[in-house]
Amino acid sequence: MSEHYCIAGDIGGTNIRVSLVDAEYQIVSKLKEPTGTEPLSVLFRLIDSISLNVPGGRQACGIGLAVAGIVDTAAGVVLRSPNIPVLSGVHLQGAIAKRYGTCTLIENDANAAAFGEKIAGAGRDFGSFVLLTLGTGIGGGIVLNNRLLHVAAEIGHTTVNAAGPQCGCGSLGCLESYSSATAIIGGAISAMEKGTASILKESYNGNFYKLTAEDIYKAALEGDPLARLVLREAGKALGIGIANMINLMSPEAVILTGGLVGAWKIYIEAAIAEASKRSFAELFSKVRIVPSSLGDDAGSIGMAALTFEKGEGCRHNG
């Protein structure tokens, strides 16, 4: 049993999670609240609460925060957070350090998840891998020689189609515009609006604007042609993104996480087939493509590991 603890947070567009993690990377307790419009107040409240849970009334030896957005880890600044705009430009590390007077670290959420999988999840047996988070958007993280690369790794915002649709980021033809849950739902809705037949039309009493990616996957498993087509096309584009990462990083594995991993049998299988066609055979043959194993806790565990690593000194004054 460990005597040292750190606080790890995961600040997403929908929820903020704060966990107390011990030095064996076990989550001792966790709290969650909607992000809302004042994420800093929520964050402070959750950290205050969870601090009371440190066993023996000791102090946590550090605070690590994963943030949905582009983070300058060295400077401690959130450069841009499309889903939590009020955090854009905020010196989050400074704000936390000032309030709590402890060693503090911030990272991009997908990077933190990648390091979490490395420390305690599906990445444990791989020295080098690329992690993709497949949800509302698409994020990425890269582990090389057992270390997290502190780079943007914005795989969702790499172009896979020069003249593709406009993305929220300002570019055209981003991977995210083809392969995210948002893209899959949008593709199905748009086809139905144009009159394509589908059992999805009966969902939600005909209000198919409420569809989720899970609904589409279920319909696909039931054989619905539109649902199958939409998922296959999204998967093919994902395969391009995966192939690009294989040809760039020659990883031992590609680890997939996020809600869409549930759609393995059509979406991910289409991605793997496409990636096998587009990446160098010599590299593809060595890559394992596998689902993550930590789920929503990956980011917190990764942040805990990074925080313990950064604050070697902290570890002994808990």
Next chain:
Amino acid sequence: MSEHYCIAGDIGGTNIRVSLVDAEYQIVSKLKEPTGTEPLSVLFRLIDSISLNVPGGRQACGIGLAVAGIVDTAAGVVLRSPNIPVLSGVHLQGAIAKRYGTCTLIENDANAAAFGEKIAGAGRDFGSFVLLTLGTGIGGGIVLNNRLLHVAAEIGHTTVNAAGPQCGCGSLGCLESYSSATAIIGGAISAMEKGTASILKESYNGNFYKLTAEDIYKAALEGDPLARLVLREAGKALGIGIANMINLMSPEAVILTGGLVGAWKIYIEAAIAEASKRSFAELFSKVRIVPSSLGDDAGSIGMAALTFEKGEGCRHNG
């Protein structure tokens, strides 16, 4: 003045270069021969010759070879070399070590060039950068936190257009198919075959199949609309590749090398304009896009540095 030397080679599709490099990364002497159909014989001959040049009759303390192809550095194997097919699958490190009994290292040529620029060239002042080699093909190398990433970095073979033309690598719409010298020349020839007017038609007594990228750049500078269009389009696609690397690696710089850097004023400027539109503004604003400074010697200098680094022991028995 250094008392230690290593032998650094650069095995390209056209020529093999072998240099003797001292511990201050100065090239003491160099030899060059066409690669031909028996590159190993040529390589051995050049290494034998240059070994005689080590001052004081001493032995070079290591041999480092940059290879045009996908290299498994850890295993010492050339996985695939499209331009020197006889090297594909060859355990080159083993062959050299066996013959010369010295510490040996192999790397991809663009990776070696990137590390050369880091050690003694345009990358000296940057902790992290992406290097692109712009010639017949497009290669890449990545330096992060002052270290070379030993990854494939095959930027030329990342898809920028899902349904683009078939590439020699087997994929579709690779960056190389749009932005290499081969692509530029092919684009100009194909337009002229279809009847597009251009002063290039008069080149080589009408045999415009002999055109070089340099000819096309000259015509563009003279205002030839076809030449300008072809270079601008190739540059725009290059800009997509650069933006993708910025969004992935958030580098401090992008360093451009190879023959096409000569076409800065149309081709590279179009690339920079496109990259600025497609990459995150917060990342693009911090990136310097600059030409390399070592030219053809970058690979040899990089290999020398990697070889000295690997063979710390060797350094003292020269």
